[in-house]
Amino acid sequence: MPLIAPPLSLYVHMPWCVKKCPYCDFNSHGLRGDPPPYAAYVDALLADLDADLRDFGAAASGRPVHSIFFGGGTPSLFAPELIDRFLDGVRSRLPLVEGAEITLETNPGTVEHGRFDGYLAAGVNRLSFGIQSFDDDKLRRLGRIHSAGEAEAAVKSAQDAGYANINLDLMYALPEQALEGALADVERAVALQPTHVSHYQLTLEPNTAFAANPPPLPDDDHAWAMQEACEQRLAEAGYAQYEVSAYAQADRRCVHNLNYWRFGDYLGIGAGAHGKLSDTATGTVRRRWKTRHPKAYLAAPGGPERIGGDAPVAPDELPFEYMLNALRLIDGVPMADFTQRTGLPDERIATALAAARQRGWLAESPSLLRTTPLGQRFLNDVIAAFLD
Incomplete structure (x- = not known):
C-alpha cells in the first residue's frame, strides 16, 4: 500500500525551567548558577534544523509547516527577541501555511510577566499556561513556583496584550484532593475564558521525585468521578472534549496536537526532542530523537553527536x-x-x-x-x- 505524507509540524524543545517539579518526567533542567546560554541555544536549534533538512532530503525540505510548538522546560524563559530570531530562521528555511498555529508554553511565575506583547509581535499566536491548580496548597505540594493569584494575573496580562487563543493546563487527582477541589479548579479556569483547556490526571511517572516518595493520591474510583464531573462542567461551559484530556471552544482545537494524534509528521529539534517523518520514496516511517542533555546538545551544533537515535519504525x-x-x-x-x-x-x-x-x-x-x-x-x- 502506498504511504502518503501527512501534514508536517515542527516541535522545538526548550530544556530549562526555574525549578524541576516533583511529578515531571519531561527533559527539563532547573536553573542553577549562571544563566543558560539562551542565544547560543537558538543558534544550535537552527543548525539542528538545517542538518535535519539536509539529512531527510525530500521527506522534509520544502514541505509546508502547519504548526510550531515550543515545549519544555519553560520556553518563555527565552526573551521575545530570541523567539523572533528563531521564527525568522524557520521562515527562511521552510514555508509556513497561512495562519500557521504557533504555540509557546509558559508558566505563570512573575519572572516571565511583561513579555506577552513581544511574543505576539514575534509571531506566537497561541499560549499554553502550565497552571495545574488554583489551590495554593495544591500548588505548593506540586512544587509549582506560582500562586493562584499570580496564575490569574498572568492569563489576564496575556489577554490584555492581545492573545485570543490561550490554553490552560489543569491536573486532577492531586494529593489528598476531593471532588469539590477538582471542580473548583475548573470553575476558576472557566472564569478566565480560555479557548482551550487541557485537563489530565496526575500520575506517578518513573524516575521522578513523586515516584520515589509517593504522595497520598485519590484512588481510581475517586479519580474517575473527578474526570466525569469536570468533563460535564467543561461541556456546560462550552468546552467540547475532542481528545482524552483536551477540551476546546468551537474551532479552537490544538492544530499541533491534532497532528500528533492523527499520526502526522513532525520535525523535532532541541535537546531531547523527538521527530517522526514519512518517507514516501522508501515507504517507511522514521523516528529521530536528539541527545537529552543541553550541554551535550550545545557541544555539537548541527553535528551528528546531537542525534540520540534514528531508526525506521518496524512494520x-x-x-x-x-x-x-x-x-x-x-x-x-x-x-x-x-x-x-x-x-x-x-x-x-x-x-x-x-x-x-x-x-x-x-x-x-x-x-x-x-x-x-x-x-x-x-x-x-x-x-x-x-x-x-
Missing part, C-alpha cells in the same frame, strides 16, 4: 504506534487513514479490530476507527490489543 510496530495516537480522539479517525499513514493494509489489524469491537471497545463502523465510552475508560487495554 510490526506501526499498528500499535498508530493506535496509540489515533484512538485518543473522541470522534475517531477515518479507517482509510490507517493505510495512508502506515502503508499497511487493513488486513494487518482485522483480527484486533474484531476482538475490540466484540468487547464493545470500538464502534461498529467499517469506515471509522472510534472508541466507545467503554473503550475510552479502558483505553490502555484497547491500544494494547494492537501490539503484534
Whole structure:
C-alpha cells in the first residue's frame, strides 16, 4: 500500500525551567548558577534544523509547516527577541501555511510577566499556561513556583496584550484532593475564558521525585468521578472534549496536537526532542530523537553527536504506534487513514479490530476507527490489543 505524507509540524524543545517539579518526567533542567546560554541555544536549534533538512532530503525540505510548538522546560524563559530570531530562521528555511498555529508554553511565575506583547509581535499566536491548580496548597505540594493569584494575573496580562487563543493546563487527582477541589479548579479556569483547556490526571511517572516518595493520591474510583464531573462542567461551559484530556471552544482545537494524534509528521529539534517523518520514496516511517542533555546538545551544533537515535519504525510496530495516537480522539479517525499513514493494509489489524469491537471497545463502523465510552475508560487495554 502506498504511504502518503501527512501534514508536517515542527516541535522545538526548550530544556530549562526555574525549578524541576516533583511529578515531571519531561527533559527539563532547573536553573542553577549562571544563566543558560539562551542565544547560543537558538543558534544550535537552527543548525539542528538545517542538518535535519539536509539529512531527510525530500521527506522534509520544502514541505509546508502547519504548526510550531515550543515545549519544555519553560520556553518563555527565552526573551521575545530570541523567539523572533528563531521564527525568522524557520521562515527562511521552510514555508509556513497561512495562519500557521504557533504555540509557546509558559508558566505563570512573575519572572516571565511583561513579555506577552513581544511574543505576539514575534509571531506566537497561541499560549499554553502550565497552571495545574488554583489551590495554593495544591500548588505548593506540586512544587509549582506560582500562586493562584499570580496564575490569574498572568492569563489576564496575556489577554490584555492581545492573545485570543490561550490554553490552560489543569491536573486532577492531586494529593489528598476531593471532588469539590477538582471542580473548583475548573470553575476558576472557566472564569478566565480560555479557548482551550487541557485537563489530565496526575500520575506517578518513573524516575521522578513523586515516584520515589509517593504522595497520598485519590484512588481510581475517586479519580474517575473527578474526570466525569469536570468533563460535564467543561461541556456546560462550552468546552467540547475532542481528545482524552483536551477540551476546546468551537474551532479552537490544538492544530499541533491534532497532528500528533492523527499520526502526522513532525520535525523535532532541541535537546531531547523527538521527530517522526514519512518517507514516501522508501515507504517507511522514521523516528529521530536528539541527545537529552543541553550541554551535550550545545557541544555539537548541527553535528551528528546531537542525534540520540534514528531508526525506521518496524512494520510490526506501526499498528500499535498508530493506535496509540489515533484512538485518543473522541470522534475517531477515518479507517482509510490507517493505510495512508502506515502503508499497511487493513488486513494487518482485522483480527484486533474484531476482538475490540466484540468487547464493545470500538464502534461498529467499517469506515471509522472510534472508541466507545467503554473503550475510552479502558483505553490502555484497547491500544494494547494492537501490539503484534
